[in-house]
Amino acid sequence: MATKTGAKKGEATPALTEIRWHGRGGQGAVTAAKMVAELALGEGKYFQAFPEYGPERSGAPIVAFTRVSDAPIQVYSGIEHPQIVVVLDSSLLKIVDVTKGAPDDVIVLVNSERTPAQLRKDSALKDGRLYTIAATRIAVETIKRPIPNTPMVGALTRITGLFDIDDVVTFLREDFGKKFPPKVVEGNIAAITRSYEEVQGE
Amino acid sequence: MAITQSEILAVTGNEAVAEAMGQIDPDVVCAYPITPQTEVVQLYAQMVADGKVGTEFVTVESEHSAMSAVIGSAAGGARTMTATSSQGFALMWEVLFVAASYRLPVVMTTVNRALSGPINIHCDHSDTMGGRDTGWVQLYGENHQEAYDNCIQAVRIAEHLDVRLPVMHMYDGYVISGAIGPLQMLTKDQVQQFIGPYRPTNPMLDAKNPVTVGPFDGLHGWYFEHKVAQNRAMDRAFQVIQDVADEYAEISGRKYGLLETYQLEDAEIAIVVVGSTAGTTRMTVDKLRARGVKAGMVRVRAFRPFPHAAYAEALQHVKVVGVMDRADSFGAQGGPVFLEVRSALYDCDPRPQVLPFIYGLGGRDIYPDNIEQAFAELEKTAKSKKRASTERRYLNLRKD
Numbered sequence: 001m002a003t004k005t006g007a008k009k010g011e012a013t014p015a016l017t018e019i020r021w022h023g024r025g026g027q028g029a030v031t032a033a034k035m036v037a038e039l040a041l042g043e044g045k046y047f048q049a050f051p052e053y054g055p056e057r058s059g060a061p062i063v064a065f066t067r068v069s070d071a072p073i074q075v076y077s078g079i080e081h082p083q084i085v086v087v088l089d090s091s092l093l094k095i096v097d098v099t100k101g102a103p104d105d106v107i108v109l110v111n112s113e114r115t116p117a118q119l120r121k122d123s124a125l126k127d128g129r130l131y132t133i134a135a136t137r138i139a140v141e142t143i144k145r146p147i148p149n150t151p152m153v154g155a156l157t158r159i160t161g162l163f164d165i166d167d168v169v170t171f172l173r174e175d176f177g178k179k180f181p182p183k184v185v186e187g188n189i190a191a192i193t194r195s196y197e198e199v200q201g202e
Numbered sequence: 203m204a205i206t207q208s209e210i211l212a213v214t215g216n217e218a219v220a221e222a223m224g225q226i227d228p229d230v231v232c233a234y235p236i237t238p239q240t241e242v243v244q245l246y247a248q249m250v251a252d253g254k255v256g257t258e259f260v261t262v263e264s265e266h267s268a269m270s271a272v273i274g275s276a277a278g279g280a281r282t283m284t285a286t287s288s289q290g291f292a293l294m295w296e297v298l299f300v301a302a303s304y305r306l307p308v309v310m311t312t313v314n315r316a317l318s319g320p321i322n323i324h325c326d327h328s329d330t331m332g333g334r335d336t337g338w339v340q341l342y343g344e345n346h347q348e349a350y351d352n353c354i355q356a357v358r359i360a361e362h363l364d365v366r367l368p369v370m371h372m373y374d375g376y377v378i379s380g381a382i383g384p385l386q387m388l389t390k391d392q393v394q395q396f397i398g399p400y401r402p403t404n405p406m407l408d409a410k411n412p413v414t415v416g417p418f419d420g421l422h423g424w425y426f427e428h429k430v431a432q433n434r435a436m437d438r439a440f441q442v443i444q445d446v447a448d449e450y451a452e453i454s455g456r457k458y459g460l461l462e463t464y465q466l467e468d469a470e471i472a473i474v475v476v477g478s479t480a481g482t483t484r485m486t487v488d489k490l491r492a493r494g495v496k497a498g499m500v501r502v503r504a505f506r507p508f509p510h511a512a513y514a515e516a517l518q519h520v521k522v523v524g525v526m527d528r529a530d531s532f533g534a535q536g537g538p539v540f541l542e543v544r545s546a547l548y549d550c551d552p553r554p555q556v557l558p559f560i561y562g563l564g565g566r567d568i569y570p571d572n573i574e575q576a577f578a579e580l581e582k583t584a585k586s587k588k589r590a591s592t593e594r595r596y597l598n599l600r601k602d
Contacts, residue, residue: 034212037382041212050381053324053565072384074481076377077569 015071017162018079021064022098023088025057028149032086033064035153039163040068042171048073061096068162084160085128087111088135088148093123102128109155109199111135111148116202131159133199142191143184150188154195165196208387215378218346218385219285219311220245222353224255225393228309229280229400232260232271238288238323239265240313240379246285265290269297276306277415279405281357283308287375288315291329295336301368302337303428304415305403305435307360308368310338311353314477314528315375316564324565325375327476331505331529331538337432339369339439340506342476346383349373351456354388357397358446364438366403374478376565392453436507443504460509462501463516465491469498471580472517474543475526476502479561479568483526486573497577502539510546517543518550521584524576526597528562535592536560544592555589561597572597 019036023029030051037049045068052063065079080101087098090112099106106128112119116130133155135148143150150172157163169189176185213221220242223231231250233243250259260275262268268284276282286294291312301308312330316322330340339359343349349371356369373379388396404413419425440460447458462480465487466472475483480501490497500516517523525544527537534541536558544556559576562568576597583590 034382038212041210041384046384047212048381048383050376053376053380074485075570076374076381076478076481077567080569080571 016067016069016073017084017160018082019066019068019084019086019156020079020082020098020102021066021086021088022092022096023062023064023149024092025060025062026147027088028147029062029086029088030064032088032149032153033066035150036066036068036156036162038175039153039168039171042167043163045070046073048076052078061092082106084156085109086152086156088152090114090119093119093125097124099125099128105129107131107159109133109152109159111152113137115200120202129202131155131199131201133195135195138191138194138198142194143187151191151195154192155199157192158196158199159201165193168192208389211385211387212382213346213385214241214380214382215346215349215373216241216313216380217245218350219353219373220249221385221387222350222393223283223285223311224249225388225390226281226283226309226354226357226397227255227390227394228257228283230258230260230272230275230282231284232262232268232275232282233284234263234265234268234286234290235261238286238290238315240285240287240375242285242311242313265293266297269294269301272308272310273297273301273304273306276301276308277304277405278407279402281361281400282306283310285311285313287313288317288323288329291333292317295333298333298336298338298368300416302432305366305432306368307357307366309353309356309360310368310370312370312372313375313379314372322564323375325377325528326563326565327372327527327529328563330370330372331527331531333370334506334538337367337436338506339365339367339436339443339504341369341371341443341504342502343371343373343378344478344480344501345373345378346385347456348458349378350385350387351450351454351458354393354396355446355450355458358449359439359442361397361400362442362446363403365435365442367432367435367439372477377478388454396450396453439507440504440509458503460504460512461516462503464499464501466498466500466516466520468496469519470496470521471524471577471584472498472500472520472522473524473526473573473576473580474500474502474513474517474539476505476528476539479526479528479573482568482570483573486570486577489570489574490577495577495581505539505542508542508546510542513543513546514550517547517554520554522555522557522580522590523547524557524559524580524595526559526561526576528560530560530563530594536594555583556592557583557590557595558592559595559597566598568598
């Protein structure tokens with residue numbers, strides 16, 4: 001796991017991965033945070049997922065958190081020192097300090113058409129390992145809706161190695177299969193596998 | 203009975219409690235269905251609509267009416283439950299006393315959230331801490347699992363003939379209620395066997411044995427004696443809470459008590475805490491122990507009745523105790539839990555110092571760093587020759 005090294009504080013729990021999600025209301029950040037927790041459950045790990053509660057307004061900046069751990073999770077505060085930051089809307093980079101409190105080697109995944117090098121040039125992102133994925137475009141092309149959350153989970157799977165992509169696909173087929181028609185399920189699977197392939201690093 | 207565990211589920215705290223209620227399958231649930239109500243009631247209404255439970259579900263026009271309907275139902279002889287939170291709890295206020303004084307074994311889930319004003323819907327314990335003198339048994343849970351476990355145990359405690367008092371069980375708003383966490387469930391059969399069939403005492407619907415409930419009991423009546431009887435029931439609840447927990451451990455493998463102690467045997471400093479913050483505190487204790495600091499923790503589970511003797515026994519050897527309150531009692535020496543703990547330790551010799559900490563009001567987050575600050579304050583006090591002042595210490599208070 002590429003994510004064990006980053007914890008500055010709260011390091012008492014070994015192999016605890018802390019992910020902070022930045023998105024806008026309506027992009028499915030909270031759903032993605034929960035999906036990752038459920039994937040962790042499928043891997044036999046401990047998990048926790050919760051949004052930073054506030055007024056639910058479409059388009060307003062929101063934050064959500066996921067913890068994944070080999071041991072039971074006791075801490076319930078918001079994540080101050082995330083090892084992984086996922087940004088579902090690149091316009092947030094100008095108004096939110098998305099890597100606040102994060103260690104130097106933080107993994108930052110941004111939903112963007114641009115390459116990490118281009119993005120870094122005109123954003124305030126200094127440290128960390130930057131990855132980009134055109135999640136909204138992939139969502140439109142596969143799910144037919146501009147909701148970038150499942151593609152982001154596909155990219156996250158690739159860059160963190162937290163889960164096996166085959167397990168993610170199986171999970172989608174089973175879990176989404178209970179709630180959505182096959183067309184939607186297959187669209188989401190296509191979104192995830194494409195993002196898994198297309199995510200770009202520096 | 204053999205311990206059989208379900209697979210681990212990923213659920214919100216509210217889903218965990220709705221599942222517990224579904225397995226209890228009470229005769230009647232009366233609830234107000236609109237904000238500040240939580241998802242518990244919505245999820246339960248769905249179970250009723252889907253025919254998964256046999257409950258008569260009564261929606262009412264206010265939380266005051268919800269508790270009034272609960273009282274009517276329970277006095278009639280039905281196993282009755284409800285759920286509330288925040289302002290809803292506050293609006294129930296006057297009828298909460300009535301439920302307790304009628305000795306109705308009602309179980310109520312209360313999701314701990316702040317009271318207005320300013321308007322705030324986030325986690326703190328102001329709602330139920332304000333209701334600590336209503337005559338209800340109060341159990342505070344830490345996480346998803348305990349919210350589920352306490353809901354089931356509450357039924358047995360309330361209905362025990364030594365108690366016959368309403369029980370409210372709590373868990374932290376949003377932090378637990380809305381967050382996804384792990385839960386292991388019993389089977390419905392196990393829960394049904396554990397709680398047993400309901401046997402009402404003096405039900406009003408028993409036409410052959412007519413009773414009067416709630417008459418005037420004035421100057422020359424028995425009001426005073428009623429109150430003494432309520433308090434004696436609280437005294438007997440100590441043993442019942444523990445016995446029910448022990449029996450529950452046999453079917454679940456999960457042990458609970460009146461309070462939970464952690465690393466306390468040789469502790470020199472300790473924190474007393476309620477709810478989900480106990481998790482963060484336990485983690486901080488581990489971290490301090492690794493550095494050689496003799497830190498410990500007590501987590502409050504039963505707050506009414508408050509087991510003073512158990513606290514004195516658990517904490518008498520500790521030099522400095524910090525009590526963390528997520529509610530304040532304005533104008534008092536400290537928050538509600540502080541007042542209880544300090545009072546409980548009064549007869550100890552030597553007497554530990556007890557310091558009040560206030561944190562997390564209106565959902566203000568409480569980080570591991572904040573708990574470390576509290577422990578650092580206790581450590582400093584333990585090393586000092588002077589007794590520290592008992593003015594409130596505030597954790598994570600804004601300075602800008």
